[in-house]
Amino acid sequence: MGEMVSHAQEEAPNECCGILAGVGGRVTRLYRAANAEKSPVRYNIAPEELLQIYRDIEGNGWDIIAIYHSHAHTEAYPSASDVELAFWPDALYLIVSLKGHQPLLRAFRIVEGQVVEEEVKTVADEVEQQASP
Amino acid sequence: MAIEVRIPAPLQRLFGGAKTVPGEGRTVGELFDFLEARYAGIKERLTTKKGELQPFVSIYLNDEDIRFLEELETPLCDGDVVYIMPAVAGG
Numbered sequence: 327m328g329e330m331v332s333h334a335q336e337e338a339p340n341e342c343c344g345i346l347a348g349v350g351g352r353v354t355r356l357y358r359a360a361n362a363e364k365s366p367v368r369y370n371i372a373p374e375e376l377l378q379i380y381r382d383i384e385g386n387g388w389d390i391i392a393i394y395h396s397h398a399h400t401e402a403y404p405s406a407s408d409v410e411l412a413f414w415p416d417a418l419y420l421i422v423s424l425k426g427h428q429p430l431l432r433a434f435r436i437v438e439g440q441v442v443e444e445e446v447k448t449v450a451d452e453v454e455q456q457a458s459p
Numbered sequence: 460m461a462i463e464v465r466i467p468a469p470l471q472r473l474f475g476g477a478k479t480v481p482g483e484g485r486t487v488g489e490l491f492d493f494l495e496a497r498y499a500g501i502k503e504r505l506t507t508k509k510g511e512l513q514p515f516v517s518i519y520l521n522d523e524d525i526r527f528l529e530e531l532e533t534p535l536c537d538g539d540v541v542y543i544m545p546a547v548a549g550g
Contacts, residue, residue, distance in 0.1 A: 343547065359547075370548040373517040373524045377544060380467070389468060393547055407550025413515060414545060416468050 329356050331429040334396035334422040337361065341369040346392040346420070347383040354388055361395075368407065369395045392433070394420035401425055402432040404441050412436035418444060462490060462535055465542045473501050482541065487518060488531035490541065505543065506531070515546040 333342045345357045357379045362372035371379070383390060393414060397405070402423035404412070412419060415437040423430045433444040462482040466474050474480050480498075484490035488510075495502035505513055510531070512518065518525045519542040525533045535541075 341550075345547065363548075368548070368550045370546060373519075373526075373544065373546075376517070376547055377519050377522070377524075377542060380542070380544060384465075395549060405550045407548075411515060411546065411548045411550070414467075414469050414547065419549075 327431055329358075330394050330396075330420065330422050330431065333358055334398070334424055334429065337396065338398040338424055339366045340364055341366060341396050341398065342422075343369040343371055343393070343395040345371075345379055345383070345390055346394065346418075347386070347388040348391040349388050351391065353391055354386070355383075357382075366398055390414060390417050392418040392420050394422065396422040396424060398424045402430045404434055404436055409436055409439055409441060461537050463538075463540045464490070464494065465540060467542075467544055469545055470501070470504065470543060473504070474498050484535055486529075486531065486535060487520070487525055487533045487541070490535060491531070515548065517544045517546065518542070519544065 333344060341361055343361050344359045346353045347357065348354045359371040359375055359379065361369045363370045400423065402421040404419060404421065408419065419434045419436050421432055435442045435444060462484065464480050464482045466478055466480060471478060482490045483493045491502050491505055505516055507513055512526065512530055520528060520533055521540055
């Protein structure tokens, strides 16, 4: 979680983004990605970078477990764009918000336009344990 | 042309759970028609009604995004690997 928050703070006011890979629900690696939109309201991983990340994940026998991005000024909840562009329904969508006094991370499943929040504690613990190589 | 098509997790259910399927076609467009004939419903995920590539999916021929090649007219050769990659995007 610390890594995602740091990434968010470094990229603010633009949104940051990245991918968490793993297997069996356990995170094995966090991939920081560049936000090709360089925008405070949109994020997009450039196709060439996404292919590189995906190939590395695939080569290690992992899956994309989660996709994270930040909201510098809005709450940690999927925006209309987030819901519209959630093309990886098997992945958790993690959102880091820098809106409040403390950074806040929340996790969601977004499937066919439906948003369901998931427990963050487990995800945060997993990431903390696994993010350091 | 024997093409290897790599399927990302979100689309695997359209391919019976497969991560890789064989494909044929002289171009990417023909490959999509080949896939649609065997896995109904995939083509509408990849192309618009106007026959253009969907905006939020990228197709790679080996290492190259076909948007920088000839899009659906991109020619294919034996042994090519085609990746289908939905966008990672939002707001």
